[in-house]
Amino acid sequence: MTSINDILNYFETFAPLNTAMDFDNCGLLVGSKDTKVTKALVALDITPDVVREAEGLGCGLIISHHPVIFNPVKKLDARSAPYLLARSGIAAVCMHTNLDLGEEFGVNRCLAEAVGIINPVKSALGECLMTGKLEKPLTAAEFAAKVKKALSCDGLRYTDCGKTLETAAVACGAGGSDIYAAAEEGADVLVTGEIKHHEINAANEAGVAVVDTGHFKSEDIVILPLIKRLEAQFPEITFTKSKTYSDNMKYL
Helix, strand or coil: EEEHHHHHHHHHHCCHHHCCCCCCEEEEEECCCEEEEEEEEEEECCCCCHHHHHHHHHCCCEECCCCCCCCCCCCCCCHHHHHHHHCCEEEEEEHHHHHHCCCCCCCHHHHHHHHHEEEEEEEECCCCCCCEEEEEEEEEEHHHHHHHCCCCCCEEECCCCCCCCEEEEEECCCCCCHCCCCCCCCEEEEEEEECCCCHHHHHHHHCEEEECHHHHHHHHHCHHHHHHHHHCCCCCEEEECCCCCCCCCCCC
């Protein structure tokens, strides 16, 4: 029977833990690597609702992107996800920046392919940046509409610098700070999940359009491809995408 350690070893082949950023907390964060797994829930985040969902499905493991334990824990609230995981005997494997940075397979590669970048490559100028040519030239409005559909966004923000877009860069999640590297790479547009006001100003000055999809939508794109990958490697395990997790953002 497959153990959590087998799953951890498989992640090492495409998202090794030693590639995670220094601030991060990745890997097996709750439970034992010797635990045998027959059912696993996969989600972007582990919330109390996600733990209850896993418990209801009989899952002994949750695999998430964002760490369920990030800052030092000084107390355990009975309503918190870590407490509920331990109480229910459910393990948690969290693969964060190591999965963002995966060149063969990872969040940024899935995002790049989803928005129509051909053969995306990791930038040498930005740790979380992938760049490449678009399938065809598009206006900013056309590209933003394509991204909205590809990521199933209810809404997004974008800027238009008045030029046709031929090359694009992606930096998932809070990747707005990579606008400077995107400009140096010669990208016509940056797709990211969060970008600050001064970074938008910098993008406008550099003539780089921006598509801001929201953090959740820029990263949730990896979940179904990850499940497909895990199912191919571990056909004896039932992997399920969480139905309860959402960032609950609404657009007017």
